[in-house]
Amino acid sequence: MTWRGSGSGALLDIHGHSEAALARALVRIAAAEVSDLAGSPVEGTVTLVRPDGTPCTVAPAEGTGVELSRWDQRTGTGPTARALGGRLSVVLNHRCPDPRWPEYVGNLTAAGFRSAVAVPLRLERGYSAALTFYSATANMFAPDLGCKVLVFSGVAAKSLRLALKHRADLAVSAEHRASLASRTAIDTACGVIMGQNQCSYETALQILTQVSKQRNLKVREVAEDLLRAMPGGVPAAYFKARG
Structure with a gap:
């Protein structure tokens, strides 16, 4: 589907044979939609933590964004880890570097990015997830785009909840x-x-x-x-x- 930020009943059409495949389908749509809203390329990752605590970080393709999100989740010192705890985080590099994570900001710059935002995806059945976006443009996720990302994250979370539930129901059947x-x-x-x-x-x-x-x-x-x-x-x- 094409999402334009309106309609509380909107859903993303995501399919997959595994939890990782569902997350990858979600982030493929998410990165394309937010890039369209931003007017420039934006990379995205989804970090999904299963009920047993094992994490899975995926993107449409392997790259520096995936590596950064995995490091963030593993060390607990960045916006992805914060979002997995249910809190919104925005990093506006150069203009407004976040003093809490100096190492993260350095890694962000080394990866070729100057802005990042991570939003929690509120799931059920013991799952937690974070949707993280990266941009090479400084101050990309200012309030206007940041609000749109927040609205989109609600649609993304609802879509992933239903997809995970459907997969679980099929397994039980x-x-x-x-x-x-x-x-x-x-x-x-x-x-x-x-x-x-x-x-x-x-x-x-x-x-x-x-x-x-x-x-x-x-x-x-x-x-x-x-x-x-x-x-x-x-x-x-x-x-x-x-x-």
């Missing part, structure tokens, strides 16, 4: 389907054993479990091996949509 498929094979194999041995379901399951330990296989794998030898083979698991 896949786990449920795998569980049902496993249960179908085991129950059917138990039925075969019950018929062959005239035993109860519990006894048939114990037989499958014992064989799985002897062969160092999962119970489902033993059940499927048994069913493959049958005329009908391994039964399919059926999923009924809920109305």
